[in-house]
Amino acid sequence: MISQEKNPGNAATPDVPVTRDHVHPVTLREVAEAAGVSTATVSLVINKKKNARIADETRQRVNDAIRQLGYRPNAMAKNLVSGTSKFIGLVADGVATTPFAGQIIHGAQDEAWKHGYALLIANTEGNVDLEKDAIAMMLEYKVRGILYSTWFHRATKVPSTLRESDFVLVNCFSPDSPSARAVVPDEAQGGQSATEILLRGGHRRIAFINTTTPAPAKDGRLAGYRAALDAAGIPFDPSLVLEAYPDQEGGYGATGELLQLDVSAVYCYNDRMAMGLYDGLRENGLSIPDDIAVVGFDNQEVIAAHLRPPLSTVSLPHYELGAAGVRMLLGIEAAPDGAALKIECPAVERSSVALHSAA
Amino acid sequence: MISQEKNPGNAATPDVPVTRDHVHPVTLREVAEAAGVSTATVSLVINKKKNARIADETRQRVNDAIRQLGYRPNAMAKNLVSGTSKFIGLVADGVATTPFAGQIIHGAQDEAWKHGYALLIANTEGNVDLEKDAIAMMLEYKVRGILYSTWFHRATKVPSTLRESDFVLVNCFSPDSPSARAVVPDEAQGGQSATEILLRGGHRRIAFINTTTPAPAKDGRLAGYRAALDAAGIPFDPSLVLEAYPDQEGGYGATGELLQLDVSAVYCYNDRMAMGLYDGLRENGLSIPDDIAVVGFDNQEVIAAHLRPPLSTVSLPHYELGAAGVRMLLGIEAAPDGAALKIECPAVERSSVALHSAA
DNA sequence: ATCGATTGATCAAGCGTTTTAGCAAAATAT
DNA sequence: ATATTTTGCTAAAACGCTTGATCAATCGAT
Numbered sequence: 001m002i003s004q005e006k007n008p009g010n011a012a013t014p015d016v017p018v019t020r021d022h023v024h025p026v027t028l029r030e031v032a033e034a035a036g037v038s039t040a041t042v043s044l045v046i047n048k049k050k051n052a053r054i055a056d057e058t059r060q061r062v063n064d065a066i067r068q069l070g071y072r073p074n075a076m077a078k079n080l081v082s083g084t085s086k087f088i089g090l091v092a093d094g095v096a097t098t099p100f101a102g103q104i105i106h107g108a109q110d111e112a113w114k115h116g117y118a119l120l121i122a123n124t125e126g127n128v129d130l131e132k133d134a135i136a137m138m139l140e141y142k143v144r145g146i147l148y149s150t151w152f153h154r155a156t157k158v159p160s161t162l163r164e165s166d167f168v169l170v171n172c173f174s175p176d177s178p179s180a181r182a183v184v185p186d187e188a189q190g191g192q193s194a195t196e197i198l199l200r201g202g203h204r205r206i207a208f209i210n211t212t213t214p215a216p217a218k219d220g221r222l223a224g225y226r227a228a229l230d231a232a233g234i235p236f237d238p239s240l241v242l243e244a245y246p247d248q249e250g251g252y253g254a255t256g257e258l259l260q261l262d263v264s265a266v267y268c269y270n271d272r273m274a275m276g277l278y279d280g281l282r283e284n285g286l287s288i289p290d291d292i293a294v295v296g297f298d299n300q301e302v303i304a305a306h307l308r309p310p311l312s313t314v315s316l317p318h319y320e321l322g323a324a325g326v327r328m329l330l331g332i333e334a335a336p337d338g339a340a341l342k343i344e345c346p347a348v349e350r351s352s353v354a355l356h357s358a359a
Numbered sequence: 360m361i362s363q364e365k366n367p368g369n370a371a372t373p374d375v376p377v378t379r380d381h382v383h384p385v386t387l388r389e390v391a392e393a394a395g396v397s398t399a400t401v402s403l404v405i406n407k408k409k410n411a412r413i414a415d416e417t418r419q420r421v422n423d424a425i426r427q428l429g430y431r432p433n434a435m436a437k438n439l440v441s442g443t444s445k446f447i448g449l450v451a452d453g454v455a456t457t458p459f460a461g462q463i464i465h466g467a468q469d470e471a472w473k474h475g476y477a478l479l480i481a482n483t484e485g486n487v488d489l490e491k492d493a494i495a496m497m498l499e500y501k502v503r504g505i506l507y508s509t510w511f512h513r514a515t516k517v518p519s520t521l522r523e524s525d526f527v528l529v530n531c532f533s534p535d536s537p538s539a540r541a542v543v544p545d546e547a548q549g550g551q552s553a554t555e556i557l558l559r560g561g562h563r564r565i566a567f568i569n570t571t572t573p574a575p576a577k578d579g580r581l582a583g584y585r586a587a588l589d590a591a592g593i594p595f596d597p598s599l600v601l602e603a604y605p606d607q608e609g610g611y612g613a614t615g616e617l618l619q620l621d622v623s624a625v626y627c628y629n630d631r632m633a634m635g636l637y638d639g640l641r642e643n644g645l646s647i648p649d650d651i652a653v654v655g656f657d658n659q660e661v662i663a664a665h666l667r668p669p670l671s672t673v674s675l676p677h678y679e680l681g682a683a684g685v686r687m688l689l690g691i692e693a694a695p696d697g698a699a700l701k702i703e704c705p706a707v708e709r710s711s712v713a714l715h716s717a718a
Numbered sequence: 719a720t721c722g723a724t725t726g727a728t729c730a731a732g733c734g735t736t737t738t739a740g741c742a743a744a745a746t747a748t
Numbered sequence: 749a750t751a752t753t754t755t756g757c758t759a760a761a762a763c764g765c766t767t768g769a770t771c772a773a774t775c776g777a778t
Contacts, residue, residue, distance in 0.1 A: 025501065027764060038728050043766060053725050070523070075499040076438045077764035081733045085435060095465050099458030099661065106454050109482050113489075118496055121480055123468045130472075137477055140434040142384065164429070248665035272665065279667050282641070302458065302661055306607035306631065308638050386734060397758045402736060412755050436734035440763045724775070731769105736762085745754070 026071045035065035042066075046073065079142070088117045088326060089138035089165075091131060094151035095123040099300065100318050101151050104170060107322025108147055115330055117144060128159075135161045145329040147322070148172070153184055153216050170325040171318075173216075173340045182340035183324045187217050190314045190345030191224020192231075194267050194295045197312050197347055199232050201293055202356040203265035209254050209277070211246040211269040221269060221297060244269075248276035255280025264292060264356050271296035271303045274311055274352075289354040299348055310350035317343045385430045394424035401425075405432065438501070447476045447685060448497035448524075450490060453510035454482040458659065459677045460510050463529060466681025467506055474689055476503060487518075494520045504688040506681070507531070512543055512575050529684040530677070532575075532699045541699035542683045546576050549673045549704030550583020551590075553626050553654045556671050556706055558591050560652055561715040562624035568613050568636070570605040570628045580628060580656060603628075607635035614639025623651060623715050630655035630662045633670055633711075648713040658707050669709035676702045 032039045037058060044052040045062045065071075079085045090108050095101040109119050120143060122134030138146055145166035150156055156172040158180055169182035198206050208225045211218050226236050242257055244250035251273030258266060258277070268274040274296035281288060288294055288309055296304060299315035320343045327333035328341060335341035391398045396417060403411040404421045424430075438444045449467050454460045468478050479500060481493030497505055504525035509515055515531040517539055528541035557565050567584045570577050585595050601616055603609035610632030617625060617636070627633040633655035640647060647653055647668055655663060658674035679702045686692035687700060694700035 025764095029764075039765075040729075040767080041727060044727090047766085049767090053727080055726060058726075072495070072498045072523070074439075074501060074764050075496075076435045076444060076501060077733090078499075078766080079435045079733095080433075080439055080735090080764080081766050083733070095461045095468075099461070102454045102458070102461045105464075105480070106482050106484075109454075109480070113481075113492075118500070119480060121464070121468070121478060122472075123465050125465075133472075136431070137434075139431045141477070142433060142435060164431070248667070252667070272661070275665070276667075300661065302631070302659065306634070308607075308611065308635075384734095388734080398735080399737075399758060399760095400756090403757090406736080408737090412757080414756060417756075433734050436763090437736080438763095439734080439765090440736050442763070720778085722775105722777090725773085727771090727773105729768105729770075731767090733765090734763105738761090739759090741756105741758080743755085743757105745752100747752070748750080 025074070026069045027074070028071075031062065031065045031069055031071050034069060035062045037062060085142045085144065086117050087120045087138070087141050087143040088112045088329065089135075089141075089143040089146040090119055090121045090149065090322075091134050091138070091146060092121065092123050092149045092151065093126045093131075095121075095125075097125070098151045099302070100316065101149075103318030104149050104322040104325075107319035107324075108170075108326050109322070110319075111323035111326035115326070115332075117326075131159060132161060135159060135165075139164055147325045147329065149322070149325070153187065155216070166329060168325050168328045169340075171321050178339075181328050181335070183321055183328055183335075184216070184340045184342060185316055185321065185345050186342035187220025187345070188224040188227065189342070190297060190316075191221035191267075192228040193224070193345065193347040194221070194297055194314045195225045195228035197295050197349055197353055198265040198267060198293055199228060201265065201289075201353045203263075203293060204232075204234055205261075205263045205265070206240065207258055207261050207263040207266040208241045209251065209258065209266060209268050209273055210241055210243050211273075212243045212250075213246060218269070225267060244273060246270050247272045248279075251276025251278075252280045255284065259284060259286075265353070266292060266294055268294065268296045271298045271300045271311060271313055274313070275303050275307060278307055289352050293353040293356065295353060297345075304348075304350070307352070309352050311352045312347070312349045314345045314347050317345055320344075384433070385428045386433070387430075390421065390424045390428055390430050393428060394421045396421060444501045444503065445476050446479045446497070446500050446502040447471045447688065448494075448500075448502040448505040449478055449480045449508065449681075450493050450497070450505060451480065451482050451508045451510065452485045452490075454480075454484075456484065457510045458661070459675065460508075462677030463508050463681040463684075466678035466683075467529075467685050468681070469678075470682035470685035474685070474691075476685075490518060491520060494518060494524075498523055506684045506688065508681070508684070512546065514575070525688060527684050527687045528699075530680050537698075540687050540694070542680055542687055542694075543575070543699045543701060544675055544680065544704050545701035546579025546704070547583040547586065548701070549656060549675075550580035550626075551587040552583070552704065552706040553580070553656055553673045554584045554587035556654050556708060556712055557624040557626060557652055558587060560624065560648075560712045562622075562652060563591075563593055564620075564622045564624070565599065566617055566620050566622040566625040567600045568610065568617065568625060568627050568632055569600055569602050570632075571602045571609075572605060577628070584626060603632060605629050606631045607638075610635025610637075611639045614643065618643060618645075624712070625651060625653055627653065627655050630657045630659040630670060630672055633672070634662050634666060637666055648711050652712040652715065654712060656704075663707075663709065666711070668711050670711045671706075671708045673704045673706050676704055679703075 028039045028042055032042045042062050045059050092101050112119050124131040147170050149170035150172040153171050155175050158174045158177055173182040174180045229236055242254055244254040246269050274294050296311050296313040299313045304311040304313045387398045387401050391401045401421050404418050451460050471478050483490040506529050508529035509531040512530050514534050517533045532541040533539045588595050603613040605628050633653050655670050655672035658672045663670040663672045
């Protein structure tokens with residue numbers, strides 16, 4: 001292989017700054033000595049202080065020394081003197097439990113990064129002791145603030161230690177402390193969007209399979225469904241809303257009842273239910289979207305995008321939730337009304353809905 | 360509600376340590392003053408130094424002051440003096456891209472935590488500049504070491520800055536620098552376990568739908584398949600291994616070719632392919648597991664556990680990968696042979712395989 | 719030549735801890 | 749009573765960096 005020829009010369013003395021493993025890290029003072037200046041000077045050129053007067057020649061010499069020695073500033077020392085760290089904490093109750101959490105992390109990461117902050121994360125999997133320790137740790141690192149996030153949209157109790165820091169609730173809210181800042185998905189708008197996909201497909205008689213589990217999503221998504229019907233001038237028919245456990249089995253199990261309803265379209269509480277429903281419908285010889293149109297909710301990629309046919313659904317904006325959380329924390333963005341900030345759930349249309357012209 | 364009665368007394372003066380928002384954090388010195396001792400003393404009682412001689416009465420006084428003031432040690436200052444931080448960095452190329460990454464984070468988190476370390480994570484989504492910045496950031500925080508992880512098992516180039524720190528590759532390996540420590544899933548063992556599920560089900564003529572994409576997994580899973588057949592005394596028949604793109608569509612598309620093979624069982628390169636294959640098989644009126652048994656690979660929960668019937672598969676040990684990575688980094692665990700440490704892919708049996716007695 | 723500005727760089731204090739050496743008082747031994 | 753040990757605590761240096769105050773040298777203008 002050619003690549004074996006790649007690194008000619010003496011492997012023991014690379015030309016990269018040496019920084020051998022595990023020697024004491026290079027410090028400011030060493031750079032200063034190497035450049036023949038004071039540490040103050042080095043500090044000034046590193047931070048490119050605008051009103052510092054440094055000769056170009058000196059600046060050059062310092063930069064050379066830095067490169068030569070492979071100097072890396074010690075962020076800890078920096079933070080110590082500045083009094084304020086560049087950390088944002090993120091405590092999550094379920095990074096592992098759900099494919100979604102990653103997106104919250106990702107969004108928070110990107111946004112934090114953008115403002116020069118690093119993310120300190122802790123996954124508690126719902127363990128209260130762990131959570132306390134995690135928050136304590138963050139507090140000790142003097143984080144700028146903490147994002148407290150849950151893996152599904154729900155009410156939560158704000159742990160008391162959390163109040164020792166700035167914080168914002170992400171994907172959750174606290175009925176007990178209405179003053180706590182929070183950012184949540186706009187379930188109602190999402191439900192409305194989901195229903196509108198069907199409405200745009202010409203459907204008038206639309207079932208909604210809601211969840212049996214109480215949650216803000218349950219109420220919100222139903223409210224959205226009703227709002228959409230309302231806006232379309234279709235009277236709400238309670239008999240068209242069923243309930244099932246929000247997973248594949250639930251969706252599958254609801255098939256029978258659904259078929260009694262004589263609807264041309266159905267909006268499922270989530271994608272997993274829709275996935276189960278696909279199976280049920282297929283077993284009954286029904287084809288999607290021609291015999292019946294289906295939309296889901298959550299946009300759980302592995303499912304929605306790859307079902308046959310691909311499922312139209314509504315996206316839970318986890319990335320945005322994380323990003324907006326950071327912005328709120330930093331005071332860049334705020335909820336207009338002092339309540340929770342609601343993030344849009346955008347519709348993503350695929351092919352599980354087709355035009356329904358016949359009555 | 361009863362809970363409204365919960366917090367009696369004057370809400371403006373809670374009895375919790377006050378630590379009002381955004382005042383200057385309480386420092387050691389303040390505690391010392393409050394307790395009427397020196398900072399040295401406070402430090403000694405906080406860290407419970409074994410050979411420090413402190414009167415019980417004093418100790419008490421200090422602890423009271425700490426509680427009273429709501430003191431939190433400043434981890435930054437601590438690290439500064441100790442010279443070594445309690446951070447472990449985790450750079451991932453795809454927290455968002457995959458539901459798996461969360462597990463690596465989770466495993467690393469738990470293990471790091473166990474040893475008193477906090478996780479500093481950075482998600483690069485494959486962006487090289489971001490990656491360099493992320494590593495630089497970690498270096499500046501003087502992390503104990505860095506876990507460099509990829510979202511699917513593959514060869515990777517070790518970024519040069521990574522060498523400035525201790526590091527271990529997680530879910531990847533570097534052909535260029537064989538000395539780099541690495542921890543990867545044991546694909547061959549996994550492939551063998553997958554095949555053995557089928558073998559145990561009495562199947563002798565087993566197809567393997569491999570991926571078309573080159574990867575360690577492609578070779579490893581095939582090798583495992585062959586090893587299992589070998590061990591069972593079944594000659595390897597190359598015509599029984601097909602190839603398809605490793606997603607639902609690929610699996611669905613492979614149905615036709617598969618049906619020519621006259622096999623009683625099929626082992627798919629991954630769960631997504633199996634999911635597609637389910638659709639294909641069903642369209643052909645075949646039932647799983649009676650007409651044909653199926654196993655997948657990856658144990659992608661949302662899919663495997665909820666397909667109908669639930670899919671037998673083999674688990675990609677992401678949690679363990681993260682945890683083992685941390686252990687390797689800390690020198691607690693090492694690969695026996697100096698090569699990459701291989702983590703077992705455990706079989707998880709569900710109901711997509713049934714006993715096959717007929718020939 | 720003389721004086722005030724300007725330029726280039728340094729001094730030193732301070733950020734919040736830990737830790738070693740040391741000191742005074744109390745306890746024990748002689 | 750004196751010498752020795754033990755006990756309880758503190759002073760102060762150090763960790764790596766930033767920053768306002770200073771200072772010496774050079775420059776421009778009179």
